[in-house]
Amino acid sequence: MHLTGRHRSSATEELQVIAPSKLAIENVSKSFRGASGSVLALDRVSLNVAEAEFVCLVGASGCGKTTLLNIIAGLEKPDSGLVLADGKPVTGPGRERLVMFQEPALFPWLTVLGNVLFGLKLKPNLTSKDRRDVASYYLELVGLSRFERANIHELSGGMKQRVSLARALAPNPRVLLMDEPFAALDALTREQLYGDIQRIWKARRKTIVFVTHNVREAACLGDRVLLFAPHPGRIHEEFTVDLPRPRDINSVDLAAYATRITKALKSLGQPEAAVTG
Amino acid sequence: MKRFLLAAIFFAALVLIWEILFRAKIWSPVLLPSPGQVVTYLESAAADGTLAKATVITMRRLLVGYVIGLIMGLPLGLLTARWKLFHDTIGTLALGLQTLPSVCWVPLALLWFGQTEAAMLFVVVMGTLWSVVIATETGVRNVPPIYRRAALTMGSKRFHIWFKVILPAALPFIVSGMKQGWAFAWRSLMAAEIFVTILTGFGLGQLLHYGRELSAMEQVIGIMIVIVVIGLLADKIFFSPIEKFLHRRWGTSQA
Numbered sequence: 001m002h003l004t005g006r007h008r009s010s011a012t013e014e015l016q017v018i019a020p021s022k023l024a025i026e027n028v029s030k031s032f033r034g035a036s037g038s039v040l041a042l043d044r045v046s047l048n049v050a051e052a053e054f055v056c057l058v059g060a061s062g063c064g065k066t067t068l069l070n071i072i073a074g075l076e077k078p079d080s081g082l083v084l085a086d087g088k089p090v091t092g093p094g095r096e097r098l099v100m101f102q103e104p105a106l107f108p109w110l111t112v113l114g115n116v117l118f119g120l121k122l123k124p125n126l127t128s129k130d131r132r133d134v135a136s137y138y139l140e141l142v143g144l145s146r147f148e149r150a151n152i153h154e155l156s157g158g159m160k161q162r163v164s165l166a167r168a169l170a171p172n173p174r175v176l177l178m179d180e181p182f183a184a185l186d187a188l189t190r191e192q193l194y195g196d197i198q199r200i201w202k203a204r205r206k207t208i209v210f211v212t213h214n215v216r217e218a219a220c221l222g223d224r225v226l227l228f229a230p231h232p233g234r235i236h237e238e239f240t241v242d243l244p245r246p247r248d249i250n251s252v253d254l255a256a257y258a259t260r261i262t263k264a265l266k267s268l269g270q271p272e273a274a275v276t277g
Numbered sequence: 278m279k280r281f282l283l284a285a286i287f288f289a290a291l292v293l294i295w296e297i298l299f300r301a302k303i304w305s306p307v308l309l310p311s312p313g314q315v316v317t318y319l320e321s322a323a324a325d326g327t328l329a330k331a332t333v334i335t336m337r338r339l340l341v342g343y344v345i346g347l348i349m350g351l352p353l354g355l356l357t358a359r360w361k362l363f364h365d366t367i368g369t370l371a372l373g374l375q376t377l378p379s380v381c382w383v384p385l386a387l388l389w390f391g392q393t394e395a396a397m398l399f400v401v402v403m404g405t406l407w408s409v410v411i412a413t414e415t416g417v418r419n420v421p422p423i424y425r426r427a428a429l430t431m432g433s434k435r436f437h438i439w440f441k442v443i444l445p446a447a448l449p450f451i452v453s454g455m456k457q458g459w460a461f462a463w464r465s466l467m468a469a470e471i472f473v474t475i476l477t478g479f480g481l482g483q484l485l486h487y488g489r490e491l492s493a494m495e496q497v498i499g500i501m502i503v504i505v506v507i508g509l510l511a512d513k514i515f516f517s518p519i520e521k522f523l524h525r526r527w528g529t530s531q532a
Contacts, residue, residue, distance in 0.1 A: 093426075095432040105424060108526060108527050151526050153528025
């Protein structure tokens with residue numbers, strides 16, 4: 001690669017591992033008006049997430065975990081309570097906290113590269129060369145360098161989520177918010193991504209809040225797993241997963257954690273909640 | 278190449294049948310001229326410049342009106358998609374007027390603008406506008422909300438979202454609306470030119486009209502062929518590449 005000195009310096013600067021944020025969620029409540037009246041999706045939820053911590057939120061559908069993620073992202077406003085990122089209140093969405101959605105939120109009118117560049121183009125003080133270098137770096141990190149020019153519809157589900165991950169990482173956020181990103185993928189692809197996300201999390205030092213209904217997935221990825229209970233949505237129990245990394249989803253130790261969490265989940269009287277693993 | 282050959286054989290057969298019908302003398306040659314006569318007419322009209330002049334005049338009216346229709350239709354479509362007030366007013370108006378065959382604008386245009394270029398332009402704009410408004414609104418309303426949310430988290434704001442997310446996401450709808458608008462504009466312009474004599478310029482429709490007045494069937498058919506060819510070319514040169522691009526990017530089925 002032929003880079004001039006100035007280019008090299010600012011692309012490299014952009015690629016530096018920056019300090020991850022710590023999050024403080026204080027007494028957050030949120031209700032939605034539904035067909036059958038008002039539903040309390042979150043009832044005075046408080047939670048602290050340390051810098052570079054990987055926290056998983058698990059629970060049955062409708063327990064408010066996605067709502068909480070959206071509130072942290074700034075996409076939704078709480079009725080009461082506060083979200084602080086590094087002590088500063090979150091008032092709206094911003095590239096410090098990027099979201100990876102469950103549904104493919106990639107833009108079909110752009111190529112793979114175009115999608116990864118989207119967030120970078122919104123960052124000031126970068127030349128187009130810098131942006132390209134940064135985008136290439138992240139595409140390589142997720143193993144998709146060869147697919148830069150591909151159209152989105154040509155990718156498999158797993159590849160799409162890899163591009164989503166690269167797109168979310170590219171603007172170098174301090175927090176990564178992941179909303180069931182692997183739920184729609186097959187088991188084999190998922191296992192690969194568990195390895196990748198742990199590797200990338202370690203390399204890029206992000207604070208990650210990860211929403212899932214898959215208990216085993218939560219135990220595999222999280223430093224802490226928070227079990228949510230529905231009606232009203234609240235944190236029911238907290239589990240600290242004390243296992244060395246990288247963790248293998250199929251390991252026996254991990255299964256023990258998953259069983260404990262599953263038991264707690266079942267005790268909430270929601271046997272139909274996904275106990276997949 | 279094989280497809281091209283088959284298509285060529287098909288059209289050659291069509292001309293051959295025409296020639297056979299002409300030679301069979303079922304109809305008077307006044308009503309059904311031979312392909313040769315039509316070609317002779319087209320050659321002479323091309324040689325003396327009548328055809329080129331008429332084509333330029335017609336295309337100028339069409340393009341200017343079409344572009345005005347687009348420039349007005351796109352923002353109106355965005356407004357109707359964005360605000361309920363515009364949806365209930367302009368949106369309803371557009372839906373109603375789109376069902377009105379655009380030929381119906383000709384009498385009104387004549388009374389308002391007289392036998393002028395403005396009348397022609399008005400008819401073309403009316404043909405284009407409402408299709409574009411409705412397609413733009415539909416397109417924007419069909420953009421998955423998640424695109425907007427994803428863009429918001431990446432730091433995209435109001436205008437950036439509209440131009441870099443909503444508009445491109447709605448593009449397939451907008452293009453099909455543009456195509457429909459083009460078809461409506463083309464039809465209504467032909468109708469207007471056939472109806473209305475304008476001294477500032479003889480378009481293809483007027484040539485068609487005078488072919489009928491003079492009972493010059495070879496002229497009528499010749500001009501019809503020219504009109505068909507222009508329609509085909511517009512599709513192949515302008516819309517087809519855009520649609521191919523959309524199919525390739527979006528992965529929708531390719532015709």
